[in-house]
Amino acid sequence: LGEAKNLPSYPGPNKMRDCYCTVNLDQEEVFRTKIVEKSLCPFYGEDFYCEIPRSFRHLSFYIFDRDVFRRDSIIGKVAIRKDDLQKYHNRDTWFPLQHVDADSEVQGKVHLELRLSEVITDSGVVCHKLAARIVECQGLPIVNGQCDPYAIVTLAGPFRQKAFKTKVKKKTNNPQFDEVFYFEVTRPCSYSKKSHFDFEEEDVDKLEIRFDLWNASNLKFGDEFLGELRIPLRVLRQSSCYKAWYFLQPRDSSSKSPKPDDLGSLRLNVVYTEDHVFSSNYYSPLRELLLKSADVEPVSASAAHILGEVCREKQEAAVPLVRLLLHAGRVVPFICAIASAEVQRTQDPNTIFRGNSLTSKCIDETMKLAGMHYLHVTLKPAIEEICQSHKSCEIDPVKLKDGENLENNMENLRQYVDRIFHAITTSGVSCPTVMCDIFFSLREAAAKRFQDDVDVRFTAVSSFIFLRFFAPAILSPNLFQLTPHHTDPQTSRTLTLISKTIQTLGSLSKSKSASFKESYMATFYEFFNEQKYADAVKNFLDLISSSGRRDPKSIEQPILLKEGFMIKRAQGRKRFGMKNFKKRWFRLTNHEFTYQKSKGDQPLCSIPIENILAVEKLEEQSFRMKNMFQVVQPERTLYIQASNCVEAKDWVDVLSKVSHCNRQRLTVYHPSAYLNGHWLCCRASSDMAVGCSPCTGDLPADIHLDIDGDREMERVYSLFHSYMGKLEKMQEACGSRSVYDGPEQEEYSAFLIDDPQETYKTLKHLIAVVVALEREHAQYKRDKFQKTRYGSQEHPIGDKSFQSCIRQPSEASTHSI
Numbered sequence: 001l002g003e004a005k006n007l008p009s010y011p012g013p014n015k016m017r018d019c020y021c022t023v024n025l026d027q028e029e030v031f032r033t034k035i036v037e038k039s040l041c042p043f044y045g046e047d048f049y050c051e052i053p054r055s056f057r058h059l060s061f062y063i064f065d066r067d068v069f070r071r072d073s074i075i076g077k078v079a080i081r082k083d084d085l086q087k088y089h090n091r092d093t094w095f096p097l098q099h100v101d102a103d104s105e106v107q108g109k110v111h112l113e114l115r116l117s118e119v120i121t122d123s124g125v126v127c128h129k130l131a132a133r134i135v136e137c138q139g140l141p142i143v144n145g146q147c148d149p150y151a152i153v154t155l156a157g158p159f160r161q162k163a164f165k166t167k168v169k170k171k172t173n174n175p176q177f178d179e180v181f182y183f184e185v186t187r188p189c190s191y192s193k194k195s196h197f198d199f200e201e202e203d204v205d206k207l208e209i210r211f212d213l214w215n216a217s218n219l220k221f222g223d224e225f226l227g228e229l230r231i232p233l234r235v236l237r238q239s240s241c242y243k244a245w246y247f248l249q250p251r252d253s254s255s256k257s258p259k260p261d262d263l264g265s266l267r268l269n270v271v272y273t274e275d276h277v278f279s280s281n282y283y284s285p286l287r288e289l290l291l292k293s294a295d296v297e298p299v300s301a302s303a304a305h306i307l308g309e310v311c312r313e314k315q316e317a318a319v320p321l322v323r324l325l326l327h328a329g330r331v332v333p334f335i336c337a338i339a340s341a342e343v344q345r346t347q348d349p350n351t352i353f354r355g356n357s358l359t360s361k362c363i364d365e366t367m368k369l370a371g372m373h374y375l376h377v378t379l380k381p382a383i384e385e386i387c388q389s390h391k392s393c394e395i396d397p398v399k400l401k402d403g404e405n406l407e408n409n410m411e412n413l414r415q416y417v418d419r420i421f422h423a424i425t426t427s428g429v430s431c432p433t434v435m436c437d438i439f440f441s442l443r444e445a446a447a448k449r450f451q452d453d454v455d456v457r458f459t460a461v462s463s464f465i466f467l468r469f470f471a472p473a474i475l476s477p478n479l480f481q482l483t484p485h486h487t488d489p490q491t492s493r494t495l496t497l498i499s500k501t502i503q504t505l506g507s508l509s510k511s512k513s514a515s516f517k518e519s520y521m522a523t524f525y526e527f528f529n530e531q532k533y534a535d536a537v538k539n540f541l542d543l544i545s546s547s548g549r550r551d552p553k554s555i556e557q558p559i560l561l562k563e564g565f566m567i568k569r570a571q572g573r574k575r576f577g578m579k580n581f582k583k584r585w586f587r588l589t590n591h592e593f594t595y596q597k598s599k600g601d602q603p604l605c606s607i608p609i610e611n612i613l614a615v616e617k618l619e620e621q622s623f624r625m626k627n628m629f630q631v632v633q634p635e636r637t638l639y640i641q642a643s644n645c646v647e648a649k650d651w652v653d654v655l656s657k658v659s660h661c662n663r664q665r666l667t668v669y670h671p672s673a674y675l676n677g678h679w680l681c682c683r684a685s686s687d688m689a690v691g692c693s694p695c696t697g698d699l700p701a702d703i704h705l706d707i708d709g710d711r712e713m714e715r716v717y718s719l720f721h722s723y724m725g726k727l728e729k730m731q732e733a734c735g736s737r738s739v740y741d742g743p744e745q746e747e748y749s750a751f752l753i754d755d756p757q758e759t760y761k762t763l764k765h766l767i768a769v770v771v772a773l774e775r776e777h778a779q780y781k782r783d784k785f786q787k788t789r790y791g792s793q794e795h796p797i798g799d800k801s802f803q804s805c806i807r808q809p810s811e812a813s814t815h816s817i
Contacts, residue, residue: 001048004264004266006041007097016040017065018035018037023060024062025056025058030048030050031050034487035066056082059272060078075097077104079104092269095268096265099263103225110138111136111245114132127186136177137151137213141226144224147215148217150166152214154210167179211229212228213226244797245796247798275714278773283710291325293305298758306763307720308358309726311723314357314361318361318364344449360464371469373432375482379474391412393494393498394493420498429654431543442460442461443460457545466506475495501528561590566586585598591609592607611634613633613664614666617652627641629651668691674687721770733751
């Protein structure tokens with residue numbers, strides 16, 4: 001949604017309007033922009049993406065003028081027929097706004113049955129009667145929040161008109177009428193000149209049956225028109241019975257409509273795609289090529305990487321690829337492979353992962369899918385408080401309003417930044433596992449490539465988690481479902497300032513003040529120049545990128561994750577020692593879990609992270625003590641009591657998170673303790689007995705994605721098919737590089753080809769698979785349109801998309817092997 005221009009001025013002294021735009025499937029609103037105040041040329045600049053869950057006829061955009069005291073008024077609309085969406089695919093287009101009235105809002109379909117029969121009168125004369133049955137309607141528009149439809153059925157001719165009315169169906173836009181009305185089509189033929197003249201004029205071909213749908217309204221303005229249908233009786237020539245579905249149509253209005261440019265215009269860029277999905281077995285060859293991409297050497301010769309090379313935008317390839325690989329559990333190996341290859345090509349550590357590469361787009365998409373719940377848990381409470389409290393946080397002296405105090409505003413903003421910063425840096429245990437594994441691979445690859453740069457292991461991760469995840473969500477919370485509606489201008493400005501500060505805090509750049517173009521931001525940032533902020537960021541980044549580590553001591557010193565006093569029960573390490581409870585100082589790093597008498601003392605016991613088999617709550621009945629949990633080790637179990645339930649949960653979460661990759665993690669455990677020679681939960685006598693309850697395992701950060709793998713395969717196929725020309729060009733480039741060892745042609749330079757021979761093999765296989773799928777699609781289309789009846793419920797009469805498909809000849813593939 002770009003912008004509107006030349007909207008009609010408000011009929012008052014101010015003349016300006018407060019406008020917003022909605023996106024509608026037919027008349028159902030699915031998205032709303034922010035309100036642009038006091039403008040006749042509002043700029044929106046908002047992106048909206050959705051999967052369309054139902055059939056529709058028009059994609060509509062309404063411009064509304066906000067009214068504080070009355071219902072918002074519609075200025076005009078743009079309605080694009082579904083069949084025309086491809087005409088405007090992915091290009092900026094100015095559309096004139098149209099007037100909105102009852103005829104422009106027609107939608108829905110109606111099921112009719114007509115039957116023409118001969119009737120012999122008592123005198124033996126033959127006449128024709130028409131039975132018109134209106135069965136049902138579907139998808140009628142809802143007018144002013146309600147729909148009470150009824151129909152008027154009329155037989156009209158040059159010299160007569162007769163009408164009947166159905167019953168009103170209350171509170172439904174899918175009414176079941178099932179009413180039949182009878183009309184006399186031809187009168188009995190007599191020998192008088194007058195009646196003979198009437199019969200000649202009343203020819204069946206000159207009659208039509210009309211169905212008008214109305215909404216029974218209680219308003220003083222009368223009933224609202226919903227749509228009409230006109231059917232000439234000549235449709236009964238070939239058969240006396242006619243039954244079909246029709247799309248409702250607007251009235252044929254003879255009144256002059258206003259000029260389309262009277263209402264202004266709207267600039268839009270629409271990208272619309274349809275997926276026609278086969279069953280799984282059709283996609284098996286292409287799926288196998290894609291899923292083994294992570295194992296191909298080099299990864300640039302893999303099918304998934306080739307898709308990123310031929311697509312015009314990397315985002316096009318990343319969306320279906322990530323969803324498919326997540327569905328198959330292969331996203332982490334693939335991203336690790338392409339990230340490692342990109343790091344090797346990077347010369348400057350300051351530019352690592354800064355471009356719009358396939359790696360960055362795939363990680364972005366993974367974070368959107370896997371991290372949405374994590375994002376909500378972390379940011380939503382703080383964002384809601386900012387939106388509700390509505391405190392002024394403007395720190396630009398030029399933009400200060402009368403009566404505002406700069407120091408107070410700075411303090412308000414500092415408190416907000418502190419709140420969100422604390423929420424982010426203490427959320428590491430909630431970070432989804434798949435994200436942690438990816439971040440682990442990023443930091444490992446970066447640290448190995450740039451061994452002289454001690455901070456590269458932090459910046460490699462922060463460029464994603466802060467710059468591409470948290471900062472955009474703070475800036476535009478509505479796009480991440482953190483707020484139901486767009487924030488008002490003042491709140492939006494506050495969130496912008498917070499986002500800038502959080503982004504700079506997370507970047508760990510050495511010259512913080514220089515990273516701001518605005519002097520007032522550099523002044524405000526002085527509040528955050530303390531070392532504790534940098535330490536908090538580093539600890540957070542270490543936690544979210546350490547869970548995937550198989551050899552955690554390979555690169556850096558232990559990172560402290562949590563520490564504090566708790567009470568522990570003796571583990572029984574001494575044969576005759578008493579198993580009593582003692583207060584100890586516990587300390588957890590990404591290497592080990594230790595406890596000592598006091599902070600700073602030598603550890604009394606150290607448990608390596610790889611020896612933690614399970615971390616679970618302990619039932620209160622075991623020791624009649626609350627807030628207890630257990631750390632299960634190979635030979636014994638450590639029972640610990642935290643100071644409160646929040647602390648207990650925090651410790652369980654962080655211990656579970658840091659040990660979740662251990663290969664010997666248990667699947668079952670004992671929820672109660674082993675006392676007096678048996679387990680209290682299952683009464684088993686052996687202290688080494690297998691657990692009796694399944695481990696919880698599912699951390700709050702775990703993700704559960706409902707992804708249709710076949711649909712993602714179809715989207716990948718569609719991309720390959722649409723870029724077939726580039727695939728063939730890339731194949732030529734591979735051949736050219738294999739044969740000629742000189743400078744490459746300019747047209748081939750756009751492709752990243754590390755191994756021409758391996759890439760050529762993959763391309764050859766890929767093109768063959770895509771062409772085979774293309775043939776299947778063409779055959780399916782031919783079969784479908786041979787079997788489908790025009791006028792059925794799926795394709796009502798008036799479905800121009802169906803008509804155009806029938807008219808299009810089945811074309812053979814233009815790409816051959």
